[in-house]
Amino acid sequence: MKRELAQDIGLREGIKRIDRGKIKKAIDLLFTKKAETRLKLYTSTCIHCGLCAEACHFYMSHKDPSYMPIAKVQNTIWKLLKEGANVNNQDLALIAQIAYTECNLCRRCSMYCPFGIDIAYQMAMVRRFCHLIGVTPQYIQDTAHSHAATMNQMWVKEDEWIDSVQWQEEEAREELPYLRIPLEKYEADVFYSVIGPEPKFRSQLIYQAAVIMNVAGVNWTMPATPGWDNSDMAMYVGDYELMGRLKKIHFETALRLKCKKIVMGECGHAFRSVYDTGTRWLGWKEPPLPIIHAVQFYYELFKAGKIKVGKTYPKKVTFHDPCNIVRGRGLQEMARTVVKAFCPDFVEMHPNREHNYCCSAGGGVINCGPPYKKTRVKGNKVKAEQLKRTEAEVVIAPCHNCHGGLEDIIHHYGLNMEIKFLGDIIYECMDKSTHPEE
Template sequence: MPEYKGMVQPVRASEADLKKIFVTPVPDDKKPELALKYLDDIRKKFRSFVMAMESCVKCGQCAENCHTYLGTRDPNNIPTNRAELIRKIYKRYFTLEGRWFGKLVGAEDINLDVIESWYSYYYQCSQCRRCAYVCPFGIDTCEVTFIGRQILHWLGIVPKLHAGVGNAMGRVGNHTNLPKPGIIDTLEFLAEDAAEEFGVEFEFPVDQPADIMYIPSSADFLLNPYTLVGAGMFFHYIGAKWTIPSTVTEAGNFGLLFDQYYTQRSNVTRLLNAAFELGIKKIVWGECGHGWRAAKMYIPSLADRPLSIPITHVHEEIAQLIRTNQLKLDPSKNPYPVTLHDPCNYVRACGLCDDMRVLMNASVADFREMTPNRQKNFCCGGGSAILFDDPEMYQRRIQLSAKKAEQVRETGAKILCAPCSICKAQLYPMVEEHELGVEVKGLVDLVGKALVWK
């Protein structure tokens, strides 16, 4: 039996939880056989997966570039070793040398212990893709992690957190189980607060026919209200005819993180139904890293109808108006030193580096870059929703944030700008546990505060 000394596991979804997301648990004695079948299907479909299985030379370049390994020093969290957990099975069953020589060439039989190791280490990987950025062969271990999680989902092995948010999204259109009356009440309350604090009176339109449909993160209703207020003030400032759909108050798509076949596709269908029903001409995405990646890169291929509506990010919309001098901002309204955390899916998947800095330079008086930054920046440690609250996994989350905490401390900043709701959810406890003494804010928060009203 192999030993995985650093193995920790998030709490699993119960059988009742799994049924809510249309998953049938597989008996233990059937899991190895089915896992092998699913792996065979995937290798035949995705050439990128075969490349990841057959091209790695174990150069070790990824090790010191992985925040998970740097935080835990667990050898199985080195990206190449994490991929090896599935590669050794691939070798055993799908290569000649593996079938002939077995363990002599690093091959291993599939069994429950191996599947358990997938669950542990593939849910410690935050899928930040920094390893792909430094790999001399361009191997994207994140894609291996995605595939491992998908196979686990088919086997009925899903974290309780992911199953819970998947079920909530299917029922009410957001991850926090907030129904339409709660959405409307919260938005009315935030509008009243904005009028009192900023002297700006506006409304959050809900389910109104409009030109622009804004998709916020559901966390903005509960944890990051100034991000939602900032977006509302921005749309009011430019005189947009906009709305928020009550059926999709969630920028994130957890299907990308554990089930890309059914859950992610059903969320896309829900979004497009709302857009067509309201006569929308443009969809603008809110601050969510993986949500924006899922929207930009996957919606066109997952849409159940021809996609004629452009989809942009709120940062892109604001940056364009700043560049054309159509948005007046006063950076002195944000006088404290601010540093910017680059959400992994923005900078290594979606090319938002420059736009974020256009917003930062126009909105704050003292912008301090982290080292390294942009595509080379380190993950916060919470990417792909590694936000588990059970004690063992919570401590692992804090370990995974060690490199980010070091980066923030070196800037001397007082405000840590994190333009992603999952990043914020990870950074709030990171700031406390590492005693950084900084305040976490969204980028749209800073823009809203810096607006100069006529």
Template structure:
């Protein structure tokens, strides 16, 4: 592997955090994740990788950087979690800054490399562990930190208050009636077939997408509803930071609303990461082997 070379970048969420912590805190975070939270998959994947390079051509970061070997999935693991293991968690602040840059800006956990690995090594899982360590330390890009904090406080990604949500849906319903007579966007309706959750951006900046979904539901004659309370946003940016506590809280809220309204299924729009948190990662964090009621992607 050639030398790791990148242009310098700054991020207040990472740089300011590293100014205020010591290496003992870093060691404790690494030990907590790698020795306490990680599963047997960690040892299996790390010891199984043959460094064959089959994963390289699957990675869009590798391909878009002129096949620079330091962007290859296996190389990203070697430069992060393997480095931590080699040093027994005794890493420097500069090491953490390097790890954070790799796992937050050079891998989006798409898992495409898993399909190319002859051993089925889940590199996204390994990179996710590094993100989790950075999260516990607080070395997370500021933009992601802000959205995670918004999820913690409001259960949506954009600091949208509940009254703003209700006003927005009412306004969209009025606009929709210009095209469909007596159109309704039902809120808090019990015993509906579908609970539709929206993307945070649909409520604040891309309202036309929410209106289009309402048109589909109305014209198709679907018995549907949306939340009349917090928990309407299906996005879960805590996944990006691997803040598992907040991730589980947000997912639990989605199911709580569905239980309260006694719907038959949850439907969400376009967001692959949110789908993974609702059906897989988030559900398992809550102790469920599978989602308690069907959670369907809009494409399905």
């Protein structure tokens, strides 16, 4: 394995401050004495066959075995099992670098291992270990800090959130004069939550969601308090206590407003955290309220005739299946139903659905920031080739991280493609004449 340690003060300073006692405690807790059964099971079951290699976009792009899924386990967990607390500092930093920036936790390899060994789970355990010893990449750690201080991912202050929602409402009224974004509306059917970057960088998505909600006549609300952000970098940094805290406030905000269900914007990791990982940590076997991802929500509105095709989308499009809502929730056919209705010139990328290649940004990798941009872009040449083969002009990706990742790939490999959210297409092409007038 040839890896340079990145210029990341989170890792470089982290190892300087390291406490050996902490390392031993963390190894005992996660990998040896108190290890979860899954970890022991996977370690005992893996027959070192290397059949997971082709599951990973990093391997497929580099054809370097050190990037294959099980190699990442070998260079992290097995190393820690072998060397224990004596593992040297440089190696610890590299362990963190592998776990945080060379695995997107996309779980594709679980589908390629004959025994269904969950490598993503093991990489998440390594991240948990790195969190416990305090060696984490700076950018994602800062995001986790923001979560803890403000209950959102982007240091968005309480007034900034309300202000951006009210601003988008005002903007959208230029288009639909009666449009509302009802803040703090009790007993609404839909509690709509988004991720931190929406008010910060992509506020047009709030605008578009508002237009879709209003045209479809949905009884919806957004909160004016923390709890509006459904995202969760704490999950990806390995700080599960904080993950639980974030999910609690998100659920309690919906429960406080007595809404029937939670609809989440087009984000993948937040969905994973809310419907499954965070919920489970808190003690719920299933979420306390139904959790509907935007893709499913659009599909339901479309099937119910609440959103109609006003005009078809003229360009040739393809669809990127995000891991967390396809491999994570099986929404692939719902997405295709909507995409095909709006976009007659639709072409599949191959492989697709559960087998689609990852965007290489998810799993918190893009959140580790600029030091790792090259790694994730070069590590996903296979995605660029997959996109190129479609000859589509537009790729629809209903996930924020996928957007960021694909954007960088398209730029780097000189693909002439646009990236759209599903909501972008619906907003652009839906029949808005049905907007109710009071």
